[in-house]
Amino acid sequence: MASFSRHDVARSLKGLRWPLRLTWSGMLAERVVQSFWPLTTVVLLVLASLMLGLQDSLVVEVVWSIAVLSLLAGAAALFYGLQRFRVPSGAEAMTRLDSSLPDRPLQALADTQTIGAEDAASSAVWRAHQARMAERAAKAQPVPADLRISARDPYALRYIAVIAFAVALIFGSIWRVGSVTEMAPGAGGLASGPVWEGWAESPRYTGRPTIYLNDIDSGVLEVPEGSLITLRLYGEVGALTLSETVSGRTEVPPASEPAQDFIVSRSGEIAINGPGGRTWQVDVIEDMPPEIAVLGPPEASALGETTLPFEASDDYGVEAGEARFTLDLVAVDRRYGLTIDPEPRPELIVPLPTPIAGDRSAFEENLIEDFSEHPWANLPVEVSLTAFDGAEQTAQTSPRAIVLPGRRFFDPLAAAVIEARRDLLWSRGNITRTAQVLRAITWQPDDVFRSETDLLRLRRVIGQLDVHAKHGMSDEKRDRLADDLWDLALLLEEGDLADAAERMRRAQERLEEAIRNGASDEEIAELMRELRRATEDYLQQLSRQAQRQQEENGETGQQGNPENSMTMTQDDLQQMMDRIQELMEQGRMAEAQQALQELQQMMENMRVTQGQQGQGGQSPGEQAMEGLSETLRDQQGLSDQAFRDLQEQFNPNAQAGESQGNEGRNGGQGEGQSHEGQNGQGQGDGDQNAQQGDPSQPGDGSDPGGSIADRQQALRDELRRQQGSLPGAGTPEGDAARDALDRAGRAMEGAEDALREDDLAGAIDEQGRAMEALREGMRSLAEMMNEDQQQQPGQGAQDSDRRADNRDPLGREAGNSGADGDDGPLALNDDAYGRARDLLDEIRRRSGEVARPEVERDYLRRLLDRF
Structure with missing residues (x-):
C-alpha cells in the first residue's frame, strides 16, 4: 500500500485545500492554548493587580517581592509552553480531517491497487x-479545535485570572501600571506618567x-450640584498643589495635602498645579426643586x-411625598x-404613593385613604x-x-353614636354630655x-363614661371607647353580615x-351596588338552604303550594334594579322609594324551586364536575392560607389570623381566627360543604x-x-380537560x-396557576357534557325539564361548581368590574407604602404586573 501524502490527495481532489487549512489552523490554536495557558494566567493576574493599584497600597519591599515571584512564575510558564509546543504538520492535519469522515476516504484515495491491476x-x-471515496472526501468539513484544558487546569486558575482582569478593566485604570516605576531603585524626582488621580462622583439620586478625572483633558467639566470631588496627589509633598473655587469651604486644608475631598456647590475652577497638572472650568448643573399640584377635588365613596x-415632577425624579391635613378651626360649625x-x-400626615418602577420625573397618582375613623372626619x-x-x-x-371625607351613616341610631364618638374625641370635657346623649x-x-x-x-359604654367622668380618662382609654363606639355604629348601620337576609334588608x-x-349620587350608586351584592348573597343562601332541606327530607319533587309563593327570573330582578337606579338618576326619589319597597316585598314572598331527582341520579360527567369544583374550592382555601401566612411574616406582633387586613376564605375579616378555619366565623360555605363528606379530605381544615x-x-x-375516573377519553373536549x-x-x-x-x-x-388550569379543565368538561346531551336523542327534553326545575329564584341554574348561576348574564355586571377596580386601587396603594417590607411589596408588584 502506498505512503500517505498531501500530494496524492491534492491530485485526486483539489477542493480539500480550504478544509485542510482550517483544520490545521484549529490544531495550531489548540496547541498554543494548551501550551501557553499558564503564561497567559500569570500575565493577566499581574496586569489586573497593577491596574487596580495594588502597588500603591503596599510597601516597596512587598511589591518587589511580588514582582520577583511574578517574573519567576512567568519564566516557568514560558519554559513550560516552549517545551510542549509543536507546530502541527500537514500530515497530522490530513489525518485529523480523514478521521472525521466515514471509512477514511482520504487514506483510500492515497492507496493504489496492488492485486488484480x-x-x-x-x-x-x-x-x-x-x-x-472521492465523493465522500468532497463533503469534508473543517474539524473544530478542542480548546478545553480543564484536565491541565483542574483548579480553574485561568478563569480567576480572566475575572480579575475584567474587574480591573471596569474599576481600574491602565495608567496605574506606570506607577510601579516609581519604586525602581535610584528613581529620583517625580515618576513619569500620571502622578495624581481624581474622581468626580455625582450624587446617587442623579443616576450619573x-x-x-485622569481621562478628562483640561477644559470645561460639567457636574451636578453636590458632586464629590476626590483627589490624590502622589510623589514628593509639595511638588503638586491644588487650588479650587467650587466648594466654598471656609476651612481649607494645605494646598499640598496628598488627599483632597470637597463638594461642588457652585461653578468655578479646579486646578492641579505642578508637573502633569490640569485645570478644569467647572459648570454646575443646577438641581431644580420638585413640583407638585392637586389635579382636582377629593372624591369620596x-x-x-x-x-x-x-x-x-422633578428633573431627577421625585423621591417621596406626603399630604398634611390640619384642622380648619375657623370654618368648623361650633x-x-x-x-x-x-x-x-398633631397634623394628619399621610405618605403619597409614587410609581413602583420606571421614571419618576413626571407622574400622576391618586392618594387613596380612608379617614372615616379619624376625629376630623367630615x-x-x-x-x-x-x-x-x-x-x-x-x-x-x-x-x-376641604371637608375631610369620611363614611356617612344613614341609620339615625348609628349616626347618633358616631356624633357622640366625635364629641368624645374632640375633647374629654364632653364626657358628661356624651354620656347624657347616649343615655337619652x-x-x-x-x-x-x-x-x-x-x-x-x-x-356598657355609658357605664364606662360615667366612671371616667369621676376619675378621669387617659388617652388610651379614650381611644378604646372610641373604637367601641365605632364598632357599635358599624353594627347598627350594616346589621349582622353573617345573615344574608339581614344584610339585604339593611x-x-x-x-x-x-x-x-x-x-x-356617588353615595347612592355605592349603596345600590351594595344592595345588588346583598341580594345575590341572599338568593344563594336561599338556594343552598332549600337544597339541604330537600336532601335531608329525601324529597325529589316540588314541595309546598306554588300558588302561595313567587318565582322571580333573573331578567325580572335585573329590570327592577335597573329601574330603581334609573329613577334615582332622574331625581324621581319618591318613585324610586316605592319601587324599592315593591322589590323588598317580592323578595320576602320568593321561594326556591328544586329539580326532579328521580331521573337516575348524576351522570359520570356531573360527578366529575362536582369533584373538580370541590378540589378548586380546597385549592382556593390553601392559597388563602398561604397568603395569610405571608402577611404574618411581615407583622411579627400578629398571632394566628390577627394581621391587619387578614381575610378569611369567605372574604371576611380573619382577626381572631385560626388559619385552619376551626374557630370563629371565618369559615366559609366552601369549608362547610367540604366537611359534610369525608373528614380526611384535603383542605377541609380537619387536620389542624x-x-x-x-x-x-x-x-x-x-x-x-x-x-x-374522568369521562370522555378520546374526545377533543375530554383530552383538553385531561x-x-x-x-x-x-x-x-x-x-x-x-x-x-x-x-x-x-x-x-x-x-394560582393550578386554579386557572382547574377552571380550564372544568370548562372543557362542561363542553363535552353539552356535546353528549345534544347527540343523545330524547335526552334534551329531559335535561331541559330537569334544569327548569333546578332554577333558583333568579331563573339561574345551580352550577356544578357549587356557585349558583356563575355562568349567567349577571356573572360580569358593572358591580363586579367596580369591585375589581377597587381591589386594583387597594393593591396599588399598598405597594406604594414604603413602610411595608420589601418582600411583601415585591409580591404586590407581581400582582400588578399580572393584572
Whole structure:
C-alpha cells in the first residue's frame, strides 16, 4: 500500500485545500492554548493587580517581592509552553480531517491497487471504489479545535485570572501600571506618567456615573450640584498643589495635602498645579426643586374612602411625598359638642404613593385613604401636598380648604353614636354630655334598637363614661371607647353580615334612608351596588338552604303550594334594579322609594324551586364536575392560607389570623381566627360543604396539626384520583380537560415544593396557576357534557325539564361548581368590574407604602404586573 501524502490527495481532489487549512489552523490554536495557558494566567493576574493599584497600597519591599515571584512564575510558564509546543504538520492535519469522515476516504484515495491491476473487472471495481471515496472526501468539513484544558487546569486558575482582569478593566485604570516605576531603585524626582488621580462622583439620586478625572483633558467639566470631588496627589509633598473655587469651604486644608475631598456647590475652577497638572472650568448643573399640584377635588365613596388625584415632577425624579391635613378651626360649625375648645392634635400626615418602577420625573397618582375613623372626619380641614427630591429639596402646594371625607351613616341610631364618638374625641370635657346623649338614646330601646345585644353594648359604654367622668380618662382609654363606639355604629348601620337576609334588608333600609336624606349620587350608586351584592348573597343562601332541606327530607319533587309563593327570573330582578337606579338618576326619589319597597316585598314572598331527582341520579360527567369544583374550592382555601401566612411574616406582633387586613376564605375579616378555619366565623360555605363528606379530605381544615404543604400534597393526590375516573377519553373536549388537569397537577407539585422551602410567594403563584388550569379543565368538561346531551336523542327534553326545575329564584341554574348561576348574564355586571377596580386601587396603594417590607411589596408588584 502506498505512503500517505498531501500530494496524492491534492491530485485526486483539489477542493480539500480550504478544509485542510482550517483544520490545521484549529490544531495550531489548540496547541498554543494548551501550551501557553499558564503564561497567559500569570500575565493577566499581574496586569489586573497593577491596574487596580495594588502597588500603591503596599510597601516597596512587598511589591518587589511580588514582582520577583511574578517574573519567576512567568519564566516557568514560558519554559513550560516552549517545551510542549509543536507546530502541527500537514500530515497530522490530513489525518485529523480523514478521521472525521466515514471509512477514511482520504487514506483510500492515497492507496493504489496492488492485486488484480491487470484484471479489467478488478480495475473497474477499484475505480468505482476510488470514485465513491472521492465523493465522500468532497463533503469534508473543517474539524473544530478542542480548546478545553480543564484536565491541565483542574483548579480553574485561568478563569480567576480572566475575572480579575475584567474587574480591573471596569474599576481600574491602565495608567496605574506606570506607577510601579516609581519604586525602581535610584528613581529620583517625580515618576513619569500620571502622578495624581481624581474622581468626580455625582450624587446617587442623579443616576450619573462617576468620572475619572485622569481621562478628562483640561477644559470645561460639567457636574451636578453636590458632586464629590476626590483627589490624590502622589510623589514628593509639595511638588503638586491644588487650588479650587467650587466648594466654598471656609476651612481649607494645605494646598499640598496628598488627599483632597470637597463638594461642588457652585461653578468655578479646579486646578492641579505642578508637573502633569490640569485645570478644569467647572459648570454646575443646577438641581431644580420638585413640583407638585392637586389635579382636582377629593372624591369620596359612600364607605368613606378618599381619592385625591395629584401630579408631581422633578428633573431627577421625585423621591417621596406626603399630604398634611390640619384642622380648619375657623370654618368648623361650633355647635353642640364642638362648642368647647378642641384638644390639641398633631397634623394628619399621610405618605403619597409614587410609581413602583420606571421614571419618576413626571407622574400622576391618586392618594387613596380612608379617614372615616379619624376625629376630623367630615370636618373642615386644610390639606397641602409636599414632594421631596434626592437633594432634600421640597415643593409644597398652597393649603386647600376641604371637608375631610369620611363614611356617612344613614341609620339615625348609628349616626347618633358616631356624633357622640366625635364629641368624645374632640375633647374629654364632653364626657358628661356624651354620656347624657347616649343615655337619652336608650330611654325607650324597644322603639330604637333591633337587637338586645346592641343595647347592652351601648349601656356598657355609658357605664364606662360615667366612671371616667369621676376619675378621669387617659388617652388610651379614650381611644378604646372610641373604637367601641365605632364598632357599635358599624353594627347598627350594616346589621349582622353573617345573615344574608339581614344584610339585604339593611342594605334596602340604608338606601331608603339615603334617598330621604338627599345623599350624593356617588353615595347612592355605592349603596345600590351594595344592595345588588346583598341580594345575590341572599338568593344563594336561599338556594343552598332549600337544597339541604330537600336532601335531608329525601324529597325529589316540588314541595309546598306554588300558588302561595313567587318565582322571580333573573331578567325580572335585573329590570327592577335597573329601574330603581334609573329613577334615582332622574331625581324621581319618591318613585324610586316605592319601587324599592315593591322589590323588598317580592323578595320576602320568593321561594326556591328544586329539580326532579328521580331521573337516575348524576351522570359520570356531573360527578366529575362536582369533584373538580370541590378540589378548586380546597385549592382556593390553601392559597388563602398561604397568603395569610405571608402577611404574618411581615407583622411579627400578629398571632394566628390577627394581621391587619387578614381575610378569611369567605372574604371576611380573619382577626381572631385560626388559619385552619376551626374557630370563629371565618369559615366559609366552601369549608362547610367540604366537611359534610369525608373528614380526611384535603383542605377541609380537619387536620389542624398538618402542615399546609402536606395538605397541598393530599389535594394533588386527590386530583390524580379524579383524573383516573374522568369521562370522555378520546374526545377533543375530554383530552383538553385531561391536559388542563395535568397542568394543574404540575402546578400543585410546584406549590408543594415551594411551601416546603418556605417560599410562600412562589407557592401562591403556583397555586394560582393550578386554579386557572382547574377552571380550564372544568370548562372543557362542561363542553363535552353539552356535546353528549345534544347527540343523545330524547335526552334534551329531559335535561331541559330537569334544569327548569333546578332554577333558583333568579331563573339561574345551580352550577356544578357549587356557585349558583356563575355562568349567567349577571356573572360580569358593572358591580363586579367596580369591585375589581377597587381591589386594583387597594393593591396599588399598598405597594406604594414604603413602610411595608420589601418582600411583601415585591409580591404586590407581581400582582400588578399580572393584572
